Amino acid sequence: MSKVALYCRLSVEDGTGEESESIRNQRLMLIAYAQQNGWEIYDVYEDEDYSGLREDRPSFCRMIEDAKKKKFEIILCKTQSRFTRSAAMAEIYLHEKFPLWGIRFVTVVDGVDTAKKENKKARQINSLVNEWYCEELSENIRSVLRKKMELGQFLGNYAPYGYEKDIKNRHHLVILEEEAKVVRYMYDLYLSGFSCKKIAEQLSLERIPTPSQQKQSRGQDLGRKLCSQWGASTVRKILTNPVYAGHMVQGKEQKISFKSQKTVEVPRQHWVVVKHTHEAILSEKIFETVQKTMEQNRRGVRRKEFDKDISL
Structure with missing residues (x-):
């Protein structure tokens, strides 16, 4: 048999x-x-x-x-x-x-x-x-998702740090005040002269829970290793994310093909940006000031590296 x-x-x-x-x-x-x-x-x-x-x-x-x-x-x-x-x-x-x-x-x-x-x-x-x-x-799904992004609907699995999904509409973000206070604190520290690395060290020193720790405390399965310490890259992402000024930016990545789970970055001009989709944690002025300050700091670093190369 x-x-x-x-x-x-x-x-x-x-x-x-x-x-x-x-x-x-x-x-x-x-x-x-x-x-x-x-x-x-x-x-x-x-x-x-x-x-x-x-x-x-x-x-x-x-x-x-x-x-x-x-x-x-x-x-x-x-x-x-x-x-x-x-x-x-x-x-x-x-x-x-x-x-x-x-x-x-x-x-x-x-x-x-x-x-x-x-x-x-x-x-x-x-x-x-x-x-x-x-x-x-796959093409049909991508088209539908793109349309939802253009309507300003949030499509991520998890809300950005500082927000949670509206229980009445999971595509809309509402402020999570406990985390929003930390976001404002980070922007204040940066404007007072702290670098992203120094901000991360300060948050860790004060034992402020990281984004992944907060998600775990709410019972959200991240499917990745839990971070117990703040990192400069995490701080930088929060300091440069327009979501905190009330704007939705999505479509930054896309799958290589319908056969692959791997993603590639999408050129900035093809991102989906919709303004004023939800309540802002920060004023537009504070957000833009931080962006300009970060750009000035980047130029300063590049200038120092250039001068160093010239002197060698």
């Missing part, structure tokens, strides 16, 4: 908010199909809320490792797109690695079966269609 691995996947790209129910439906369909064909179920691998373009899906990776070790002979999915929406990944696994490992790949709905040679062209067409779908969806 052949051993079969059942693989189920669903993500936001599939257009449903009922992930758990759909995963359950996939599982029941695959179990019934395996039983009809007299296959012994080795294990059920499930990835929820993961794009089919990603190869780092936890259960997917575990299944691939088990396939290498020949723990089963067949991988069964509802459709080829459940396994992957990447044409390159489909080609690598279905037509290179699986034959090498002695793995047969079968789907219930679209009739994919790598044991049938005449089936290959259909598999390759499926791969292209699945990838085109992701590309078109």
Whole structure:
């Protein structure tokens, strides 16, 4: 009796908010199909809320490792797109690695079966269609997000330090006074002659919680290492962010492509800037004064470096 691995996947790209129910439906369909064909179920691998373009899906990776070790002979999915929406990944696994490992790949709905040679062209067409779908969806989502940015809606996962998301409208920012006091204090210190590094040292000395510590205290999962000390770069970001003057600036980064999670910086002229979208923590005058002072200080540093180079 052949051993079969059942693989189920669903993500936001599939257009449903009922992930758990759909995963359950996939599982029941695959179990019934395996039983009809007299296959012994080795294990059920499930990835929820993961794009089919990603190869780092936890259960997917575990299944691939088990396939290498020949723990089963067949991988069964509802459709080829459940396994992957990447044409390159489909080609690598279905037509290179699986034959090498002695793995047969079968789907219930679209009739994919790598044991049938005449089936290959259909598999390759499926791969292209699945990838085109992701590309078109990505462009549509990017267009919608851009429109929301142009309307001044805040789209970040977390509100900037000094603000929180309005409970009545998560795309609108409201002042978090406890943190806003620290923001004003930082601007005052800078205007009194403190550098970004000195401000960071002063905040740490006074044991003022860092942005990441504040978020953690509110139960927000940052997914990265907690910073217990203020850094000059964090201070600089706060001192140069127009959000504190009541303006929304978004679209500073974008993904390299719909296939990648990596981002690149967007030229300043293409940023989305919308003024007066929320209550300001600082006056426009104070914010602009700090920007001019920082620019003067940068010029002074560059001048000193230039003079030093000339004297050498």
